[in-house]
Amino acid sequence: MKAIALLGGPNISWPIDIKDKLIKAREKGTFIIGVDRGSLLLEELNLTPDLAVGDFDSLKKEELLRINQSVSDIRYSVPEKDLTDTELALHYAFDDYCVDSLSLIGATGGRLDHFLTNLFMLLKPEFRQYAEKVQIIDQQNYISFLNPGKHVVKRIENYTYFGVATLNEVQELNISNAKYNLAGYSNTNPVSLSSNEFLPDQDTFNVSFKKGLIAIIQSRDLERFQNIQK
């Protein structure tokens, strides 16, 4: 079973046609999770989440009542806790509901301390086992994570570029079958090797490394973002 979680990030960064995509996903049996305010945002899309996780302290009384009346599984988190609401959602999705994959929507845009919390959470030892099953998706980016080993990365349809971001110490990183290849790269510090591209006639590239956690960021330009503010 696949899962999608909607977080509280600004909806302007959500993938286009999110409502249609969520409806189609649910029809195919995808498990839908609301993380804190994301639970209300799902309700507002007329999509009651299968699971709601959060402390909900930013919701008004009537908003929380709405969640309480409609959602069958609500897990309340404690403010000032060790795990964030998103980390708790990850834990419940994989450990209680045994989902095969989890896509996070609303994890980007807005407050960057939140985005970085989500980006770095898979570095935590308790979540490393799920790293390759988690994606962070927004309108311009599709982020997946890789643990050490040899990997063939597939192009996401309509994505032009990819970046390889090492999130901690990386050893012996190799990139091949790409526009810019790399051999035996090591770095104790994170780095984001951006603006790489799939070869014109290829829909995969190869990446391998011996130590570290890597984020593969497939991305694209959106012309419509330009010329809005002048």
Add this chain to the structure above:
Amino acid sequence: MKAIALLGGPNISWPIDIKDKLIKAREKGTFIIGVDRGSLLLEELNLTPDLAVGDFDSLKKEELLRINQSVSDIRYSVPEKDLTDTELALHYAFDDYCVDSLSLIGATGGRLDHFLTNLFMLLKPEFRQYAEKVQIIDQQNYISFLNPGKHVVKRIENYTYFGVATLNEVQELNISNAKYNLAGYSNTNPVSLSSNEFLPDQDTFNVSFKKGLIAIIQSRDLERFQNIQK
């Protein structure tokens, strides 16, 4: 002399009233840099940059001609180079123009491989000396960087929250005079400790650490981002 650089990130993420702010900054003697497409975006705001850096390969012929005719100092970068255009701008600003500080606008939003490249660049040994003089600013976030030592962080006006993101191995991190304090925290992996707050009657908090590079992300919610897409 202060400096501001405009990068190619989507203008929807730029600080509000950017044109007025740039005009006022220039009147006070601030040095204005265009990084690649950012040079054209400055021209379109009727603000010719003092320095333009980039390979400009995404510009049309007539757009590049416009830059060429108006900007007095243009530094062309070579595609497939080791340093990004933003890193080159940092180098020219601090080493050639001896600026005291550099604020990066247009470094966020859009493609996240680009944002992470900008976030992680100050980890590079050649740029660590400038870390505390660089800020990444957008509509909701004000990111500054700290090298090891004892620091008093001042609240940026109208910002509610702050996160402390360790960008590499951190040792003995302490946070005090804040809503959530921390003592003797060490971690080999990056982590973003988000949603902390200044104390109600305080405009500073204290942070100290012995090893690592830290990003302080002051942030705020923007209600207007909600309810745009339904």
